Amino acid sequence: MGIITNIRSMQGMGIHADRNARSPSLNLRQYNLIYGFNGSGKSTLSRLFSSFQAGERHAKLPEGCSFEVTLDDGATHGCPTNPRGLEQRLLVFNNDYIEQNLQWTAGLANPVFYIGADQADAATELIKIEAAIAKAETAKALALAAEKVADKSFATFKRERAKSVASRLHLGSRKYEAPALVKDFEAWKDEVGAALTDDELRAAEDSRRLDEPMPRVGPIAFDASSIGTAYRFIVDICNQSLTTVALDEVQRYPDMLLWLKHGQEFHHANEVADCLYCGNAISDKRRAQLTAALDDQVDQFVARLAKTAERLDAVIATLSDIEERAPLRDTFVAELRESSGELRKLVSQEVGNTIAHLSGLQQVLGAKRARPASPADTGKLSAEADVVATANELAKAIASINEMITAHNGVVDNFAKHKDDAETEIRRHFLLECRSDFAQLAQDLADATANVVKESDALDSLKLTATDLRQKIRVHGPAATAINKLVAAYLGHAELTIHPMEDGYKLHRHGTPITGVPSEGEKTAIAISYFLSSIEADNRKLKDVIVVIDDPVSSLDTKALNFACSLVRGRLDKAGQVIVLTHNLQCMNEFRKAWKVKARPPEGKDPTATFLFIDVAIPEGQIKRSSTIVEMSKLLREYDSEYHFLFSHVLRFIEKTDAYDDHGYIVPNLMRRVLDVFLAFKCPGSSGLAGQMAKLYADYPELDRDKLMALERLAQVESHSDNLDDLLSFSSMTLEETRAAAGALVEMMDHVDAKHLASLKQLCR
Secondary structure, three states: OOOEEEEEEEEOOOOEOOEOOOOOOOOOOOEEEEEOOOOOOHHHHHHHHHHHHHOOOOOOOOOOOEEEEEEOOOOEEEEOOOOOOOOOOEEEEOHHHHHHHEEOOOOEEOOOOEEOOOOHHHHHHHHHHHHHHHHHHHHHHHHHHHHHHHHHHHHHHHHHHHHHHHHHHOOOOOOOOHHHHHHHHHHHOOOOOOOOOHHHHHHHHHHHHOOOOOOOOOOOOOOHHHHHHHHHHHHHHHOOOOOOOOOHHHHHOHHHHHHHHHHHHHHHHHOOOEOOOOOOEOOHHHHHHHHHHOOHHHHHHHHHHHHHHHHHHHHHHHHHHHHHHOOOHHHOOHHHHHHHHHHHHHHHHHHHHHHHHHHHHHHHHHHHHHOOOOOOOOOOOOOHHHHHHHHHHHHHHHHHHHHHHHHHHHHHHOHHHHHHHHHHHHHHHHHHHHHHHHHHHHHHHHHHHHHHHHHHHHHHHHHHHHHHHHHHHEEOHHHHHHHHHHHHHHHOOOOEEEEEEOOEEEEEEOOEEOOOOOOHHHHHHHHHHHHHHHOOHHHOOHHHOEEEEEOOOOOOOHHHHHHHHHHHHHHHOOOOEEEEEEOOHHHHHHHHHHHHHHHOOOOOOOOOEEEEEEEEEOOOOOOOOEEEEEEOOHHHHOOOOOHHHHHHHHHHHHHOOOOOOOOHHHHHHHHHHHHHHHHHHHOOOOOHHHHHHHHHHHHOOOOOHHHHHHHHHHHHHOOOOOOHHHOOOOOOOOHHHHHHHHHHHHHHHHHHOHHHHHHHHHHHO
């Protein structure tokens, strides 16, 4: 069965600093020693483990806290989620355990149930059931691990996919996250239809990028019938001739008409009597003849030709303007741009074809204007049907582009809705693209969850059966004998015993019910013996249990303390896992020395023990203490005394003259303890610190007494601090006083025993 390897996370656990997946692993092993001063949070840690023994968060833990532990088999247990699974394996000894099971004033104790010898068949069945429970727990752990993997895979998929979609939606301050993706899946999981093409997707994204609508575009006006009408009119006028001109010369030479008319008008306007071309006199008869022949009808016809030429030029200019007015690709909203290019190209092509037809008319009309008296040659002109067909094709192309303009203007007029529609299309596109993967991952998670439910139900059924069997075969009388043997060995006498009753035990002294309350040492002896005797109750196997012991040596003398530590180690040597929490240096040393070789085994062997320290500090910028579980310092791990460890803090405080020291609040107490130990060797005696300081001055008269006044101030302020367990309040010494005292302490040690100080500094570094 798995053992706890790490406290993976802790949040809101009182003095303890938060832990998360990135925090260094505690590397818990089979044997674990956690040392910390009073007030460092050991009770909180023991209650963390008690939560798993009870299958729910301990009532004395902070409201709203959470934590999670990992096991070496990959299983995880935590609060408030998944606190169950270790109830039958994990046992915690602490003050809460004593309060729950031992009533000192009444002299009573709760029963410890063993399996009765006369229930052999039921006991055999219970063993089978417990073996099945172990397998079921493994199956459930595997199912939970599979569910966790499936849940993580699904969550990662949803998060990453939503992030990818969000990058294409251009939402600004709005968000598109996993819950939105789930809603989209529910909306479109049965959608029939294709996703967007690359061009459509790109266009939708372009629409999402716009902050304001694009400008409206005006439609292109064009009347196809005007082309045919103009063609027929021009052809007709070019085929006409001035048959009313009676001059023989014009009849014989039509091309002379304009020459004659211009000459006659010039001679008349300038009153020239003789012909400027031949020099002969122009008779009145000839003048009258020319005037009658070249009348207003000729002027009107020539003017009509000129006007017709202007109209033809205007039509061609209009057609050219249509080509110029055809909107460019970027004029349209993104969804229309791809097809707009083809339409614009078609319009340009049809405009060119139409102008080509009309250009032939221009040439014929020009010839007609040059020779208005005779019909023009229209034989090489395009057929009217072709001209009309070309105009109609142009009209169709313009109608198509006008439809696109209408669609563009519709988008512009409904800009907000269009952006919303584009967002919907993009979301739909990516959902359709990934919905098969989404559905598969969702199904995988559902299957994994169903398997967890199945394995949990099977495990609960087995546990219920096991509980029923235990109730049938439990007896608590035999445990009294085991407890009494331990208590007698603990105390060195058999005066204090427990006697079984129907629903528990009664404390006896000298064979009669106890009166009054046992001493603190007796309480500790009874409590630890009672706890150790209960470990294998209810058919538990020592090799399967995880035992947590919080300070088993309260109020014991040295002999009893050593025995208690030896008893705990001996009884729990084969346990699945042991975690000892203590603030007692002597207790810590007992376990440290016994487990030292397990923590640092010979080369080639894996360690089976871990030594940790609960380090209490005040982080810079804060006013509250904070505990962090760290690897135990070599200065605690390698020496029986705290002297080296305490001095290392004083030394660091001195060397960090300008930097903040997060352990500064305990330095006065540390210095007092270092001073006590140093003077105990240099000035032995029972005269107290004041007498020791006086002897120091006498033995070393060259000491600067003014500087050592700081140490006397330290002695006065910290006179109550007999040990580091009293670190529950701040010293009244100022930072400046503390630094002066620290400097004076080290300077005095250097003067009195320089070699000692040098060796101490070397060890500390």
